[in-house]
Amino acid sequence: DTEVTQTPKHLVMGMTNKKSLKCEQHMGHRAMYWYKQKAKKPPELMFVYSYEKLSINESVPSRFSPECPNSSLLNLHLHALQPEDSALYLCASSTITHNNEQFFGPGTRLTVL
Amino acid sequence: RKEVEQDPGPFNVPEGATVAFNCTYSNSASQSFFWYRQDCRKEPKLLMSVYSSGNEDGRFTAQLNRASQYISLLIRDSKLSDSATYLCVVGYSSASKIIFGSGTRLSIRP
Numbered sequence: 197d198t199e200v201t202q203t204p205k206h207l208v209m210g211m212t213n214k215k216s217l218k219c220e221q222h223m224g225h226r227a228m229y230w231y232k233q234k235a236k237k238p239p240e241l242m243f244v245y246s247y248e249k250l251s252i253n254e255s256v257p258s259r260f261s262p263e264c265p266n267s268s269l270l271n272l273h274l275h276a277l278q279p280e281d282s283a284l285y286l287c288a289s290s291t292i293t294h295n296n297e298q299f300f301g302p303g304t305r306l307t308v309l
Numbered sequence: 310r311k312e313v314e315q316d317p318g319p320f321n322v323p324e325g326a327t328v329a330f331n332c333t334y335s336n337s338a339s340q341s342f343f344w345y346r347q348d349c350r351k352e353p354k355l356l357m358s359v360y361s362s363g364n365e366d367g368r369f370t371a372q373l374n375r376a377s378q379y380i381s382l383l384i385r386d387s388k389l390s391d392s393a394t395y396l397c398v399v400g401y402s403s404a405s406k407i408i409f410g411s412g413t414r415l416s417i418r419p
Contacts, residue, residue, distance in 0.1 A: 238396060238409035239353065252406060286352055296341045296400040296407060300352040 199223075200301035202287050208307045211277060217304045219270040219287030228270040229298060230262060231286040239286055245270060246292065277308045310335055315397050315410035323418055326387050330413050332380040332397030341400035342373050344382045346393040347412065353396055356382075384415075392417045 200221045209215050219228065227246050231239035244252035245264040259281075261273040270287055284305050288298040315332045322328050334342075342359040357364060359371040359380055370383040380397055397410035 238411055241406045244406065254406075284350075296402075296405065297343065297355055297358060298407060299355065302352050305350075 200287055200289055200299055202285075202301035202304050204304055205302070206305045206307075208309065209274065209277065210309050211279070213277075214273070214275045216274065217272040217285055217287075217306075219272075219301055220268055221289040221299075221301075222268055223289060223299070224267075224291075225289035225299075226267060226292045227290045228264060229288040229290075230260075230270070230272050231288065231300075233284040233286055233303070243272075274306075277306075279308050282306055282308045311411070312336060312408045313397055313399050313410040315395075315413050317411055317413060319414040319416055321416045321418060322387060324387060324389060326417075327383065327385050328387055328415060329384075330382045330395055330397070330415075332382075332410055334378050334380070334397075334399045334408075336399070336401075337378065338401060339378075339399045340402065341407075342380050343398040343400070343407070344369075344371055344380075345396040345398055345409075347396060348393050353409075356395070387415075387417050389417050389419065391415060 203218045230242040233239040241254050242256045243262045248264045259276050263271040284303045286303045287301040290298045313334050344356040345353040346356045347353045359373045361373050363372045368385045372381045394412040394414050396412045398407050400407040
């Protein structure tokens with residue numbers, strides 16, 4: 197199984213809603229990542245988890261809250277988002293020991309109204 | 310100066326042509342190098358890792374020049390299905406951030 201899966205595919209939420217994005221991989225990877233991608237721009241790193249512990253937070257606003265319940269799952273909890281947070285949210289995973297080849301899930305397309 | 314720079318294109322070439330993309334990176338501590346392709350409204354997919362010795366995968370050849378901090382991708386005998394955005398990516402230690410270039414758009418015409 198060489199897939200990273202993400203749910204939901206699409207999400208529309210209001211600025212007062214709380215929602216969560218989910219990511220799962222069964223490749224035995226111990227590093228997992230969240231990225232945000234706006235149209236016609238490259239992905240921007242948000243968070244890195246290494247061995248289920250948060251190792252990098254790229255100064256992301258606290259309305260985004262990541263969680264890594266186990267080595268296969270990664271969540272991104274969303275609360276009080278702004279319309280400018282509308283984007284494609286990508287999850288990725290990689291091994292710890294290899295050369296950082298990252299494999300991406302299909303993403304969640306988020307619209308904040 | 311951006312950490313990873315690419316020509317944004319777009320490149321519009323006929324089917325069967327050879328096309329070359331270039332990329333430069335500014336941080337000499339970079340340790341890993343990749344080309345990803347991204348189709349419209351899809352996720353980036355790893356095309357190939359790039360090694361100092363150069364590497365080839367079918368119609369695709371990637372080269373790395375550490376002294377000049379330069380990475381290239383050559384696509385021979387281009388197909389319509391090669392139309393995509395090609396992202397040059399540079400990484401540091403494992404399980405850490407990777408830096409994406411802004412991407413080069415390629416369009417192959419029949």
